[in-house]
Amino acid sequence: MENELKVNPSGVSGGTGGAREYTVLTQADYENGVKEGKLFGLRCTACKKITCPPMPVCQWCGSRNLERTELGGEGELITFTEIRVPPEGFEDDVPYIPCLVRTKEGPCVVGRLDYDAERATQELLGKQVKLNGSYTKGDKFSGGPRTCPVFGVIE
Amino acid sequence: MRDVAIIGIGHTKFGRASKTLIELFSEAALQAIDDAGVDLKKIEALFQGAALPDFEEGQVMPAVFSAADLNLGPIPATRCEGACASASVAIRDAAMWVGAGEYDIVLAGGVEKASTMGVNFATRTFAMACHAPTEGPVGLTFPGVFAMAARVYSRNYDIPLDNLRAEMASVSVKNHRHGALNPLAQFYKKYGDLTVEDVINSRLVADPLTLLDCCPFSDGASALVLCSAEEARKYTDEPIYIVGTGQGSGTPLAKMEDLTKPVSRINSARAAFKHANLSPEDIDIVEVHDCFTIAELIALECMGFFKWGEAADATVEGQTELGGKIPVNMSGGLIGKGHPIGATGASQVYWIVKQMRGEAPKGNQIDPIPEYGMTDTLGGDFGTLCHLILGRSKRRK
Numbered sequence: 037m038e039n040e041l042k043v044n045p046s047g048v049s050g051g052t053g054g055a056r057e058y059t060v061l062t063q064a065d066y067e068n069g070v071k072e073g074k075l076f077g078l079r080c081t082a083c084k085k086i087t088c089p090p091m092p093v094c095q096w097c098g099s100r101n102l103e104r105t106e107l108g109g110e111g112e113l114i115t116f117t118e119i120r121v122p123p124e125g126f127e128d129d130v131p132y133i134p135c136l137v138r139t140k141e142g143p144c145v146v147g148r149l150d151y152d153a154e155r156a157t158q159e160l161l162g163k164q165v166k167l168n169g170s171y172t173k174g175d176k177f178s179g180g181p182r183t184c185p186v187f188g189v190i191e
Numbered sequence: 192m193r194d195v196a197i198i199g200i201g202h203t204k205f206g207r208a209s210k211t212l213i214e215l216f217s218e219a220a221l222q223a224i225d226d227a228g229v230d231l232k233k234i235e236a237l238f239q240g241a242a243l244p245d246f247e248e249g250q251v252m253p254a255v256f257s258a259a260d261l262n263l264g265p266i267p268a269t270r271c272e273g274a275c276a277s278a279s280v281a282i283r284d285a286a287m288w289v290g291a292g293e294y295d296i297v298l299a300g301g302v303e304k305a306s307t308m309g310v311n312f313a314t315r316t317f318a319m320a321c322h323a324p325t326e327g328p329v330g331l332t333f334p335g336v337f338a339m340a341a342r343v344y345s346r347n348y349d350i351p352l353d354n355l356r357a358e359m360a361s362v363s364v365k366n367h368r369h370g371a372l373n374p375l376a377q378f379y380k381k382y383g384d385l386t387v388e389d390v391i392n393s394r395l396v397a398d399p400l401t402l403l404d405c406c407p408f409s410d411g412a413s414a415l416v417l418c419s420a421e422e423a424r425k426y427t428d429e430p431i432y433i434v435g436t437g438q439g440s441g442t443p444l445a446k447m448e449d450l451t452k453p454v455s456r457i458n459s460a461r462a463a464f465k466h467a468n469l470s471p472e473d474i475d476i477v478e479v480h481d482c483f484t485i486a487e488l489i490a491l492e493c494m495g496f497f498k499w500g501e502a503a504d505a506t507v508e509g510q511t512e513l514g515g516k517i518p519v520n521m522s523g524g525l526i527g528k529g530h531p532i533g534a535t536g537a538s539q540v541y542w543i544v545k546q547m548r549g550e551a552p553k554g555n556q557i558d559p560i561p562e563y564g565m566t567d568t569l570g571g572d573f574g575t576l577c578h579l580i581l582g583r584s585k586r587r588k
């Protein structure tokens with residue numbers, strides 16, 4: 037598991053200069069995982085729950101005793117929308133479908149839904165979905181390209 | 192804490208402005224200062240909400256240059272940032288400083304000039320108030336977030352989406368009806384006889400929200416003069432007191448338990464009620480953050496004016512209209528009046544004060560004059576929430 041994460045362990049070039057580091061799984065680790073079809077998160081050794089996307093403390097109990105884990109990538113579609121008026125830079129994507137997914141392990145993840153926008157109706161809510169790709173985008177304001185998960189509906 | 196009063200109010204015409212944002216704020220500020228009858232030299236600090244002046248005019252420090260534009264001297268001038276709730280945060284902080292006894296008279300308010308950016312760039316910059324790492328690459332927009340919340344509302348309460356669309360549309364119809372009567376509103380004399388069908392059939396922005404479910408991009412400013420209650424009667428016979436305030440912060444969308452029950456809003460509203468020693472039954476009128484039709488319903492439920500899932504029906508029944516259980520957005524709200532985001536919180540307070548003075552436009556003024564009024568302002572996708580409760584009498588101790 038650990039060695040599957042190809043990361044710079046400090047997340048900072050040149051190390052931490054001796055400062056204690058609290059980030060167990062960086063945003064970059066998480067996004068690199070998504071690019072490889074893996075949904076990485078953190079398991080709390082205090083409350084046993086899963087935190088995802090990553091934070092330096094448990095999203096449920098605030099504990100700092102976190103270890104890296106991999107989620108199954110499956111979950112339930114909580115909601116979605118279909119964007120017709122996009123932010124600058126997303127014009128060529130229209131219409132596209134942002135979605136909110138509750139993973140089987142508990143935490144929710146925001147991503148895109150890979151689905152025909154013309155056929156996307158309220159009946160999709162509650163459907164089972166699975167991580168089936170990634171989407172990367174960046175502009176001069178985003179601090180470089182960022183990656184989000186893409187989910188497909190399990191028909 | 193000392194009691195704090197509002198002794199002067201100012202508000203520019205909302206819409207598309209040719210003045211710079213510093214000029215716009217000075218217009219509102221001088222109106223407020225003249226309304227209060229206060230000498231400029233008496234102003235001890237400025238608290239200014241401005242959400243995106245960096246992108247609108249390349250102006251990072253509008254508060255500083257507003258103080259300079261008004262020749263206020265080298266007083267502390269602070270830009271307050273809470274996206275669309277920036278002005279409410281500015282007013283709350285200003286009230287805290289006056290309440291704490293540090294200053295006797297301060298200027299607070301906000302300004303925005305969003306129309307210079309155009310729709311797509313404005314949509315991009317507004318979306319910067321979302322959680323950039325996880326929501327940025329998705330291409331989420333504010334209408335998108337509220338469209339997602341509308342779908343959850345439909346599912347939570349078993350309201351077929353088409354029925355909910357009609358109920359949401361009734362929020363737009365009501366708010367445009369009142370916006371059309373408000374001479375300072377962006378849509379003054381426009382859309383006053385809008386129908387539910389007009390709203391449903393307008394262009395889709397983020398399914399299921401249409402253009403008429405959304406507030407517009409706007410320019411404008413609003414400002415207030417705040418004063419310690421002991422000093423207030425030197426300037427006015429009718430000070431309006433800030434009797435309760437609350438503020439809350441949210442999380443990335445992914446960490447929210449339920450998009451229709453944002454904890455940031457529930458906690459902020461409860462804090463304001465607790466501070467004021469009041470409950471929702473005591474409030475006679477509210478201005479809530481109807482950035483989108485669904486947002487008004489969510490706000491009213493979070494604030495405790497209606498039970499979960501009941502604000503939609505209540506709106507259709509007229510309970511949020513003039514003469515209803517709780518008149519909501521009699522100024523036109525963000526939908527009818529316009530939403531210069533950094534100014535909105537101050538505009539909401541301006542219109543509650545106008546109601547309390549009996550000076551709201553004909554057709555928007557409630558009768559009898561309200562004893563207590565409340566504002567609800569939202570920044571980002573439930574990132575910053577701020578509530579202010581105003582009273583014609585001092586805070587109940």
Ligand SMILES: [Zn+2]
Pocket residue numbers: 080081082083084085094095096097098099
């Ligand atoms: Zn935990």
